[in-house]
Amino acid sequence: MALDSLYRCLTFSPDPHVVVDHLAEAIARYFSVEAVYFELDCQVTLPLAGYWSEIPDLEAFAHVEPPKKAVFKKELKAKKYQPLQEQGIRQLALMPFDTETSRSGWIAMASRTSLPPLEELTEIVLPILDLAAQTLPLQQQNQQSRDNNALLAKINQLIDTETSINKLLQQAIAAVVECYDVDFGLAGLFKYANPLLARNEPQICPDATFNVVNETNLVPRQTVLKDCGICRQGWLSAPEILAINDIDQTDLATSPLTDRYKSFLVTPLMGQQSSDGQSSTVLGLVILGQQTSRVWQAEEKQLADFVAHQLSTAMIHQQSLQRxxxxxxxxxxxxxxxxxxxxxxxxxxxxxxxxxxxxxxxxxxxxxxxxxxxxxxxxxxxxxxxxxxxxxxxxxxxxxxxxxxxxxxxxxxxxxxxxxxxxxxxxEQFAMKPQRLSLNPILEAMRQEFNQRWQLLKGLELEVTYVPENVSQKLQIETDEESLTNALSELLTNAGKYSARNTKVRLEVEYFAKSPAQIQLRLCNDGSGIAAEEQGHIFEKFRRGAGVTEQAIPGTGLGLALVKALVEQLEGTIEVSSEPNRGKKTYETCFVMTFPQSMVGL
Known part of the structure; x- marks a missing residue:
């Protein structure tokens, strides 16, 4: 591989992270070694680390301590090099390199056979790494600037399109995690037991819960603020951002988060400041975490603060719109x-x-x-x-x-x-006098009275039947005798008035034994009918059928109204039907009275 190919690696990609890995592979292939690892101290951004190895399970190589001076190890006897020996590594070269102004980084090379002389490595590799240390941070800054702009554009798009606060935070935290290249991120909102204590006051932690809005199994969906060390410290630090580079260097209580992650960036979501000048309400927190130690850069904090401000403003606006x-x-x-x-x-x-x-x-x-x-x-x-x-x-x-x-x-x-x-x-001043009565004698007396009167006048005959037939002598009903008799008499009088001559008037008594038990009195006659449109009003006071006055049929229109009142007083119901008889000019008109089980017996 030509030497100029190593320099061309610096322009391989606009992403500096891709460039350093590609450069590590190119150096390894140029010198025919099994593994290369180097770090570039970028001063204003996070360090860049390039790593390549053709040996599997050689992650321990990346944890070799940075050298203070160039070291050429032809024998790896120290215990810390045992993982390398287990992979067949025989020689190791460690070299720091500097720029004119400061320490730039270091490089490690490992081989199963032999390495080139240290002078050759220094002459060829260090100029390339020195150039990379000068150029890649600029690329990294440019890339970070593009990522930041893309993040802000994404946040603004979400604010413009998403109406749900929870969904806005869920999608926003996903975009932030991708931009910061962290191991985890979560967003949550506070719910205060006493809203008056929701404002941030130094050294006072209110009774509140932290409710996580995005999907995660790192913490419960709802956590008491005082029981979550990171959340509590983030609340107390508000409105300032809480940046923890190494959790081991703090006195925060252990928790599932601090057991798994070492560095945190906690950004508060702040409400508006009240008109009386009191502190703003802490609406929630955005928490980013890294499994390894990480120095949070000023630009990262500034971006997180701006994103949190945008989200807080959108939340306040959304809440105002909702109100x-x-x-x-x-x-x-x-x-x-x-x-x-x-x-x-x-x-x-x-x-x-x-x-x-x-x-x-x-x-x-x-x-x-x-x-x-x-x-x-x-x-x-x-x-x-x-x-x-x-x-x-x-x-x-x-x-x-x-x-x-x-x-x-x-x-x-x-x-x-x-x-x-x-x-x-x-x-409603009517008082019944209920008593248990046998129906047959009452109906028989009414039958005889009806026949005696109407046979001479119109040739009518009243016929009484029972269903089933065997209940005729023993069917009893608990009722007010006068009310029942008056109701039946009024209906029989109407049947006599409106029946055609020489016809039968039929009174059918039916007993329903199934629960709830009922007794039904069905009185039918053939003669003048009741129009369908009049059947719904026939029980109203002073209501008479069309044409009865012209036919000189005596009556006041009170009879059926009186019957309905009597039946309802006896806790029963009454219905009417009037259908034309087939092949005749007469109608079969039936009045059906039904009494409930509580008033019926055998």
């Missing part, structure tokens, strides 16, 4: 709630206005119906009284008119009683 966004969201939610309330109030008002209009319509219909229903009996009674006053009436005629008076008086009395009952139920 503003939270306030905006809160005000937006309040405004939305206010608008929703106004919309609901407006809708409620419109609904109430509509209900008032409907009530006015119902009131007019009710007054018209009540006027008709009240005046009809009175007019009939007036005619009957007038006829009774006429002389010469036979006893038979007088008895007929008296019967008419009694019937109309009963009709008038029932109307007034229904109104009073409904008002009584709605005022």
């Amino acid at each position: 503003v966004q939270s306030l905006v969201d809160e005000r937006t939610a309040q405004l939305k709630w206010s608008l929703d309330v106004q919309a609901k109030l407006g809708a409620k008002m419109r609904q109430q206005i509509q209900q008032l209009r409907q009530l006015n319509v119902l009131k007019d219909e009710f007054l018209s119906t009540m006027s008709h229903e009240l005046n009809t009996p009175l007019a009939t009674m007036k005619v009957a009284v007038k006829m009774l006053k006429q002389p010469g009436r036979s006893p038979e005629k007088q008895a007929t008119y008296l019967d008419i008076l009694e019937q109309e008086l009963t009709r008038e009395s029932k109307l007034i009683k229904d109104l009073l009952k409904l008002q009584h139920f709605e005022s």
Whole structure:
């Protein structure tokens, strides 16, 4: 290999770390030796070390002590050279070299056979290393400057694009570790038990936890500040950077970090200074670590401080944005709630206005119906009284008119009683008198009464069936007899009014034994139907089906409202259905009353 090839190694790469390793290999090949190691003291930057060896497991070669003068070892008898002997090394040359102003470094060469004379080594190698010591630090500075600029650009990009503080710190610490070429890095934020003590005060360590934001198994994700020596010292040193070149030269307590790493660079993340001039809050720490001792350069500290300042500013800005966004969201939610309330109030008002209009319509219909229903009996009674006053009436005629008076008086009395009952139920002053009753006698009496009245008027017949059939004689219900009877009577009266002539009215009683047990009374008739749009309102007060007034079917519209009130007082439910009969002009209308298990028994 030509001598000029050794000098060309200095321009092999813009990265000085690559250059020194390449130069070590070139020197080893030029002199045909097995290993070369040298260090260049760069003064303003970290030392540069070049190393090459074709012998495996020769790491101990790099730990040979720097020589104070040139040494040529032809026999390696000392114990410290034993690792080299085990690899077959027989000769070792150690040479320091200086520049005109200061010590520049040293070089070690090892061979399994023999080395060139020390004079030859000195004549050829030292000028090259001297030149490298003068030029490579400049390259190293330039490279470090490029790396620093790239780091700052990366940090600025992260600040511009990342909205999550944790993700910002995670990506930032990864970029810092790469730029500083350290063995580990972590970032964490403090959570204070008392925020008023979060400001940095000398010699006062608050009750706080250090919460690591990036993935690492070096420390727990959450550590008590007082239990972490590095974290505690970093907090106490804030706002200054804590640089530890060699942990063995300090009195810090041991920890998983200090057991594994020897040098640390701890940079605080500082909050804004308060308006009253008090110390800034320590938001968190960025910790870099090296497994070997390392002298942290002023430029490295300055860059770390600048990066920490950028991150702290971004965190404060992000927190401010979050508070503003939270306030905006809160005000937006309040405004939305206010608008929703106004919309609901407006809708409620419109609904109430509509209900008032409907009530006015119902009131007019009710007054018209009540006027008709009240005046009809009175007019009939007036005619009957007038006829009774006429002389010469036979006893038979007088008895007929008296019967008419009694019937109309009963009709008038029932109307007034229904109104009073409904008002009584709605005022919640109704008190039931529950008792266990057998259903069969009650329904049988009502069947006979219905048939006696409606067979003569319209040819109707009430049929009562039980499901299952064997419960007819023993089915009992605990209820208020008067309320149940009134409800059934009202439904039967309606069935009689609206049934087609010569049809059957069907009352089916069904017992459901499965839990929860129920009893169901299903009353069906064939005749006038109830329109689907009216079925949802049929139980409202004063509500009558379309056309019933024109058909002169007597009624006030209170009957079904009274039935619903009675059934609900008995803790039951009532439903209605009305479907057309196939091939006929009539409808099958059914009312279904269901009572719960607690009021049913056998």
